[in-house]
Amino acid sequence: MKNFYKICLAMVVVLTGLAQLTSGGLPLEDKPTSIPQGRKVAETVNFDNVDVGKLPANWTGTKTGKGEPQWAVVADDSAPSKPNVLKQSGVATYPVCIKEDTSIKDGYVEVKFKPISGIEDQAGGVIWRCKDANNYYIARANANENNVVLYKTLKGKRTSLDIVGRKGGYGVKEKVASGQWHTLRVEFAGNMFTVIFNGKKMFDVQDDTFPDAGKVGLWTKADSVTLFDDFSYGVGGQIWTFDSSPVGSVPDGWWVAETSGRGNLGKWEVIKDDSAPTPPNVIALTQTKNSGRTFNLLVAEKTSFKDLEIEVKVKALAGKEDQGGGPIWRAIDPNNYYIARWNPLENNLRVYYVKDGKRIQIANVDVTLDPKAWHQIEIKHVGSKITAGLDGKKLIEVEDKTFTKAGEIGLWTKADAATAFDDITVKTKSDGEDSVND
Numbered sequence: 001m002k003n004f005y006k007i008c009l010a011m012v013v014v015l016t017g018l019a020q021l022t023s024g025g026l027p028l029e030d031k032p033t034s035i036p037q038g039r040k041v042a043e044t045v046n047f048d049n050v051d052v053g054k055l056p057a058n059w060t061g062t063k064t065g066k067g068e069p070q071w072a073v074v075a076d077d078s079a080p081s082k083p084n085v086l087k088q089s090g091v092a093t094y095p096v097c098i099k100e101d102t103s104i105k106d107g108y109v110e111v112k113f114k115p116i117s118g119i120e121d122q123a124g125g126v127i128w129r130c131k132d133a134n135n136y137y138i139a140r141a142n143a144n145e146n147n148v149v150l151y152k153t154l155k156g157k158r159t160s161l162d163i164v165g166r167k168g169g170y171g172v173k174e175k176v177a178s179g180q181w182h183t184l185r186v187e188f189a190g191n192m193f194t195v196i197f198n199g200k201k202m203f204d205v206q207d208d209t210f211p212d213a214g215k216v217g218l219w220t221k222a223d224s225v226t227l228f229d230d231f232s233y234g235v236g237g238q239i240w241t242f243d244s245s246p247v248g249s250v251p252d253g254w255w256v257a258e259t260s261g262r263g264n265l266g267k268w269e270v271i272k273d274d275s276a277p278t279p280p281n282v283i284a285l286t287q288t289k290n291s292g293r294t295f296n297l298l299v300a301e302k303t304s305f306k307d308l309e310i311e312v313k314v315k316a317l318a319g320k321e322d323q324g325g326g327p328i329w330r331a332i333d334p335n336n337y338y339i340a341r342w343n344p345l346e347n348n349l350r351v352y353y354v355k356d357g358k359r360i361q362i363a364n365v366d367v368t369l370d371p372k373a374w375h376q377i378e379i380k381h382v383g384s385k386i387t388a389g390l391d392g393k394k395l396i397e398v399e400d401k402t403f404t405k406a407g408e409i410g411l412w413t414k415a416d417a418a419t420a421f422d423d424i425t426v427k428t429k430s431d432g433e434d435s436v437n438d
Contacts, residue, residue: 044232045099046081047073056086058101059217062133064156065093069220079229080112080181086228088220094158095224096133098217099233104128105213107235108428110185113228115143115178120222122178126186128233129214137210138219139186139195143178147171148197150186150205164192164204172202181229189425190239238303240424242281245270251283253302254410257334259295260357264288266296266413277313277374277422283411284317284420291321291415293359297334299410303426305329306406310379311425316344316371317418325413326377327424330403338403339412340379340388344371349395351388353402363388363398374422382429 050056050073061071070090079085088095113124125140134156141148149171151158160170174197176182185196191211195202216233220226245251247270256265266288273282285296308329316323324343331337335357342349351363367390369375378389384404388396409426413419 043234044230046230047084047086047228048081050084052084055097058099060098060100061095062098063092063095064133064153064158067092067095069095071095071097074227076227076229078114078181079227081230084229085114086218086231087226088218088228089225091223093222094153095220096127096136096217097219098127098130098133098215099231100215102215102233103213104216104233104235105211106189106238107233108185108187109216109231109233110183111218111228111231112181112183113141113226114181115176116225116227117178118144118222118224118226120144121220121224122176122226123219123221123224124182124184124226124228125219125221126184127215127217127219128186128188129210129212130217131210131214135210136214136217137186137188137193137207139184139193140219140221141174141176141182141184141197142221143176146173146176148174148176148184148195148202150193150195150203152207152209154209161205161207164206174202187427189427190241192239192425194427234428238300238426240283240300241278241422242270242283243278245281245283247272247281250298253300254283254298255301257297257299257410258290259297259334259354259359261290261294264290266290268296268298268411271420273420273422275315275374276420282315282420282422285325285411285413285418286317288413288416288418294415295339295354295359296413296417297328297410299328299331299334299408301408303408304406305409305426305428306404307382307429308380308409309425309427309429310409311376311423312411313374313376313422314342315374315420317420319345319413319415319417319419322413322415322417323371323419325411325417325419325421327379328410328412329379329381330405330407331410332403332405332407336403337407337410338381338386338400340377341412341414342367342369342375342377342390344369349377349388349390351386351396351398353400355402362386362400363396365395367395376423380429 069092115122122143127136130136326341
């Protein structure tokens, strides 16, 4: 994408006789060439190639607290992927089974589990960012309590965490049938975690206890006898807050572009903003001489997402002709991408595709919000299905097949719209998952 745009701008330079482009945007030769991001890697472990009675290679069966856990592969006719499952049949404070050859910061972990028996508990769970048997995050579902809860275990002490938007309480109530297979999944990026049970989103949790990459694994409690199968995990997704980027700079790994312009690139830069959702910094388009149907772009280079969920916080700063903006995704180059944008001058949210530099509207909804406040745009695109929302409320559902392959993500404004952005979160998605906007 960058090389394509270099050629286009080089042609502009020749035609106009300019020696160099000095619009305040990032000079072409100084564009970043890399971005720290999660690799799109996934693995599923079904335990079928493991000898019965043993643990798979690179797994450690252990515990938090006291007791004698018993982790072993067994044959089970009900297994989602026959013939084998991993079974925990011992008794301990918290039996834990850790996959030692993993290290994931942002990604997901998922397992199918079947609670069999247990007087005190009938629980099954997944752990992530695990440092050792005494330090990790854990989400579990319990058939005795019929609930789903997310905890942190720090120095061997387990503590339930508050759900985003709710202070106090203990997870959420949800039927967890004993003797049946269930699917538990957690997606994690930065300090935000999303729990999904049987394909249904349960809740979000925000916590900073374990910010670094760690191992993934499985968990039960007390006398729970639980079967596990199809354990999967992956690395993917990214969050950008811009707080470690120097003020006045274009963040490392991002580059400035435009659609249908004349090479007068707008000035994108990191600025300090005391009102930022996560202070102190945000990224903003602060200066532009563009107008009409010229679109200002800031692209996260070398990102590659197809089915995804994007959340970005946006605040309109100025603009006589246009205000606001939003994210772009599945971008092939500066002239081909999807875009969702909020415009406080028009009081609407719209989804478009831009093909060969021409913008085509897919959907529109009128919405009136405080034009001076921060708002969050939320997009989910899986296959051809697109949902779009603002501030946690889903407003648009539409289908489009213009761009079907993975592409880069970025930010967008139109004409003279000066706009600030913060907390860009991108997660990989798959069919059958509910949106965070539901």
